[in-house]
Amino acid sequence: MIALLLALGSSVAYGCADFLGGLGARKAHVLRTVLIAAPASLAVELLLWPVLGASFSAGALAWGAASGVASAVAFALLYKALAIGPMNVLSPVTALVSAALPVGVGLLQGERLGLAGLLGLPLALVAVVLVSAGHGAGSARPSRTALLTALGAGTAIALQLICLHQAPSDSGVAPLIIGRAVASAVTLTAAGLLRRRLGTERPAYAMSAAAGVLDSLANLMFLLAARSGDLAVVAVITALYPVGTVLLARGVLAERIYRGQLIGLGAAAVAVGLLALP
Structure with a gap:
């Protein structure tokens, strides 16, 4: 339950961070937004160090660094996708x-689910699909570039979460800091390499920093959840x-929230309830 x-x-x-980050990226180049969000996240994790502790072992350093590379890619691709829009299609795709x-990694590593979990896990995935299908035949469809960007962002997010889960369980917040x-x-x-392409627009500083803080808190809660539960269940609920x-x-x-999205919201609630059962 914890x-x-x-x-x-x-x-x-994560949902609040994505909204603020995507909105902020509409006002300036996505890298300008990430330049504010990433250091804000780091500041939060450094503040948590004295409270939760950190052990910088070789495993924590390696998996933390790998998660950091994936996180940087995820930040840029996700905020770019959400800036292109529409948010209520691209976010569920990621x-x-x-x-x-x-989920696949967790099951391959030997995690086993009860009957409720076997029902709740696919239902949660279906819920995400339903939420993403809200526009139906409407005109507000994502471009091919936006869709590919969202798929890339989802892959990067998955790799980040997998790397965090693989870090030693006794490493505290060290993987997050690294x-x-x-x-x-x-x-x-x-x-620095793309400075001439960043434009002159100023990013939404407060919005970008808030996105970074929320993303840091989301990572922390995921890390703690993955250490006390199954990766397959934790990942799908986080998603x-x-x-x-x-x-x-x-x-x-x-x-607009469409009928399919409303059904998806209901399916998500049922899935969470099933996954909460022993």
């Missing part, structure tokens, strides 16, 4: 990919984060 609650908290934080890969430091370094390097993005897009941007 793992389930942490995964739900991670899902909510979520489906980011859930499917960790990962975020590497992600910040990668982002700074990319920004329900588009629910938050879609609801925020509805409330702030007036993006």
Whole structure:
């Protein structure tokens, strides 16, 4: 139950972070947004170090660094996809990919689910698909570039989560700190190489920083959930984060929620209930 609650908290934080990051990336080049978000995330994790501890073993360093590279790619691709829009299609696409890969890894590593889990896990994946199918035959469909960007973002997110899960369980927040430091370094390097293409627009500083803080908290809750529960279950619950993005897009941007998305929201609630059962 603790793992389930942490995964739900991670899902909510990821959804809010994605919305703010995507919105911020509409005001300036995506790398300018990430340049604000990544250091803000690192600051949060450094503040958590004295509280939760950190052990910088070889495993923590290696898996943390790998997660950082994946995180940097995920940040840039996801915020770019959400900036292109529409948010309430592209966010669920990334979520489906980011859930499917960790679920496969968890099952390959020998995780076993009870009857409720066997029903809840595919239902949760179906819920993500339903939420993403909201536009039906409407005119607001994502471009090919936007869709490919979203698929790439989902793969990068999945690799980040898998790497965090593989880090030693006694390493505290060390994988997060290393990962975020590497992600910040990668982002700074990319920004330096592409500085002439970044434009002159100023990023939404507060919005970008808030996205980074929320992303850091989401990573922390995922890490704690994965250490106390099955990766397959934790990953698929965390992947329900588009629910938050879609609801925020509805409330702030007036993006319509379609019937299929409403069914998906209901399916998500049922899936979470099933996964909560022993």
